[in-house]
Amino acid sequence: VKSVSMLYLEELAGRRAQVVSSTLNNYLEKMQVAIRLLSEDDLKSIENLQLYQSRMKKLYSLEKFAFVDIDGLIYTSLGTQNDINQYPFDYKKLKLPKICIKDINKKDKKIIIAVPLDNMKFADKELKVGFMEIAMNNLLEILENMIHA
Numbered sequence: 001v002k003s004v005s006m007l008y009l010e011e012l013a014g015r016r017a018q019v020v021s022s023t024l025n026n027y028l029e030k031m032q033v034a035i036r037l038l039s040e041d042d043l044k045s046i047e048n049l050q051l052y053q054s055r056m057k058k059l060y061s062l063e064k065f066a067f068v069d070i071d072g073l074i075y076t077s078l079g080t081q082n083d084i085n086q087y088p089f090d091y092k093k094l095k096l097p098k099i100c101i102k103d104i105n106k107k108d109k110k111i112i113i114a115v116p117l118d119n120m121k122f123a124d125k126e127l128k129v130g131f132m133e134i135a136m137n138n139l140l141e142i143l144e145n146m147i148h149a
Contacts, residue, residue, distance in 0.1 A: 019143060024099050024113070027132065030060055031113050032097075035120075035130050043122050046075075053077035056132075063110060064133035067117070069125040089114045091129045102133065109136035 034056050042052040049067075054077040056065040067075045068091040072084040084091060088100040094116045102110040114131040121127070 023143060027113050027134065028097055028099065031115055031130065031132050034065070035115065035117065049075060049122065050077045060132065061138060062132050063135050066131055067127045068129040069127050087112060094129050110134065111136060111139055
């Protein structure tokens with residue numbers, strides 16, 4: 001009974017890990033698509049950019065859909081932030097997409113999916129990284145629904 005139970009638990013854990021991996025990869029693809037859909041018009045003004053970011057947040061149920069400029073200033077749908085040091089990625093050196101956890105030692109953990117940007121300008125600044133922030137609780141709810149579907 002013990003060996004069958006262990007085999008069952010290993011199989012169950014493997015399947016759940018596949019669901020988590022697949023879901024995170026789907027979010028990464030959504031992030032890349034959202035960046036490709038960003039038009040010159042969306043980058044013409046802070047109002048246009050924030051409107052675009054708001055639409056992406058709503059479409060993908062995100063906490064944040066943001067961009068980081070060359071100086072580390074974060075552009076969000078609600079304004080700018082100067083707390084780039086709170087994020088677990090190096091916006092200056094990011095060369096490949098990165099999935100990481102923000103606030104890992106806090107109750108309200110966030111999943112961060114960051115992608116490097118290539119030659120994207122906004123307000124005479126180069127945007128270096130685009131990222132989405134997903135509340136861990138929202139992701140867990142999505143995963144539970146997928147597993148029990």
